[in-house]
Amino acid sequence: MRQNFIAQSPLYIKWIIHRRLAHPSKDVIEKAWKHLKDFPQIEIPKEDHICPGCAQGKMTNRPFYASTRRATRQFELIHSDLKLFPTESYHRYKYVIVFFDDYTSHAWTVNMRTKDAALTATSHFLAMVETKFGSRVTQWMSNAGGEYKSKAFNKMLLDRGIEILQSIPYAHQQNGRAEWIIRTLMEKAESMRHLACLPQSWWEFSVEHAVHVYNQTPLRRLNWQTPFQLLWGERPTIDHLRVFGCGTYVFIPAETRANKLAPKSELMTYLGNAPGANGFVFMHGPNNILYYATHCIFDESMFPKCPKPAKTPSTQLHQEVAPPQHYHPVDEEECPPPRHSSKTYPGGIEEHEDLGPPLPSTSESTTRERSPALPFAEHSPPREQTPPGQGPTSLSRREETPPPLPATR
Numbered sequence: 033m034r035q036n037f038i039a040q041s042p043l044y045i046k047w048i049i050h051r052r053l054a055h056p057s058k059d060v061i062e063k064a065w066k067h068l069k070d071f072p073q074i075e076i077p078k079e080d081h082i083c084p085g086c087a088q089g090k091m092t093n094r095p096f097y098a099s100t101r102r103a104t105r106q107f108e109l110i111h112s113d114l115k116l117f118p119t120e121s122y123h124r125y126k127y128v129i130v131f132f133d134d135y136t137s138h139a140w141t142v143n144m145r146t147k148d149a150a151l152t153a154t155s156h157f158l159a160m161v162e163t164k165f166g167s168r169v170t171q172w173m174s175n176a177g178g179e180y181k182s183k184a185f186n187k188m189l190l191d192r193g194i195e196i197l198q199s200i201p202y203a204h205q206q207n208g209r210a211e212w213i214i215r216t217l218m219e220k221a222e223s224m225r226h227l228a229c230l231p232q233s234w235w236e237f238s239v240e241h242a243v244h245v246y247n248q249t250p251l252r253r254l255n256w257q258t259p260f261q262l263l264w265g266e267r268p269t270i271d272h273l274r275v276f277g278c279g280t281y282v283f284i285p286a287e288t289r290a291n292k293l294a295p296k297s298e299l300m301t302y303l304g305n306a307p308g309a310n311g312f313v314f315m316h317g318p319n320n321i322l323y324y325a326t327h328c329i330f331d332e333s334m335f336p337k338c339p340k341p342a343k344t345p346s347t348q349l350h351q352e353v354a355p356p357q358h359y360h361p362v363d364e365e366e367c368p369p370p371r372h373s374s375k376t377y378p379g380g381i382e383e384h385e386d387l388g389p390p391l392p393s394t395s396e397s398t399t400r401e402r403s404p405a406l407p408f409a410e411h412s413p414p415r416e417q418t419p420p421g422q423g424p425t426s427l428s429r430r431e432e433t434p435p436p437l438p439a440t441r
């Protein structure tokens with residue numbers, strides 16, 4: 033990331049960091065250098081700008097009465113809550129269930145189509161804790177919602193020897209940690225989605241990316257360490273993060289281009305890291321098809337889904353025949369693999385302003401080390417994968433239809 037910032041002003045770097053980190057407060061930006069690898073070594077400028085993403089995505093402040101009690105080890109106490117969305121998502125999800133580890137403040141989410149899926153999602157989460165971390169959950173805190181008080185749900189927890197700490201009805205403040213993490217994730221997701229002008233039904237992508245970024249963001253509660261560090265014992269690297277929803281020129285393999293004169297790349301919308309593999313996931317514009325790739329050039333100043341400002345010529349110069357003035361980004365190289373690949377949760381579990389003048393394009397390069405697989409947190413639901421051999425040509429012929437429903441979840 034440092035390479036991209038050479039010759040850039042500190043204010044520009046501050047903007048980009050703010051966007052890549054999913055719109056955190058200025059306190060986070062000021063503290064982050066110490067707790068994140070690859071953080072640019074600059075003096076963070078005091079000046080600031082109004083951020084449209086923050087303005088549209090953050091909610092009014094509402095106090096949370098979270099318990100002052102604190103777990104003393106990982107997975108000792110898990111807080112959980114459910115979020116209903118008003119719009120069905122790209123993959124027809126309606127709900128998100130959140131798991132929050134009290135000790136590390138690490139969060140995981142699972143997208144669901146029905147409330148009933150909470151049982152399976154929780155069962156898979158508990159299994160992940162046991163197999164991946166060799167640990168066991170001791171206490172479970174959730175609200176008194178129907179999905180958490182069914183006999184089957186309670187039996188599953190009790191069979192594992194887990195103490196149930198459900199809040200009493202209408203006393204949501206008793207589940208304050210869970211409500212706090214849902215609000216935090218929603219603010220990040222909505223700030224990113226609004227800034228990039230993405231439709232409401234794409235919330236699942238912004239929420240998944242918000243969880244991924246949140247876990248690598250310093251928290252005051254952790255004395256400005258990150259949840260990632262408390263869970264994995266090392267500082268996270270953030271050089272794989274890009275501005276959510278930004279335009280990206282994605283390389284199209286020669287064998288899938290229309291012909292030898294066809295462009296070597298197509299402009300797509302960046303939606304985050306590809307789950308379980310090195311690479312990124314993009315939305316192919318004309319017909320909303322997901323596309324996975326590693327070879328690409330990011331333009332973090334441009335959002336393909338945002339309406340272009342009308343250009344009203346004020347002179348006759350536009351009638352002149354001018355030489356083409358194309359911006360040529362820096363050398364095209366392989367995009368870095370994401371720091372964390374991750375989806376390891378079989379049940380569907382998953383684990384960033386009119387900012388002033390346009391920002392210059394950035395090109396990604398460099399081969400980076402493979403990171404350890406992400407915790408469950410990064411897991412996302414099954415997505416439509418473009419079959420090998422299908423490039424932009426075939427994509428453009430596909431009908432705009434959402435992916436089929438899975439048989440069961």
Ligand SMILES: [Zn+2]
Pocket residue numbers: 050055056083084085086087223384385
């Ligand atoms: Zn912002």
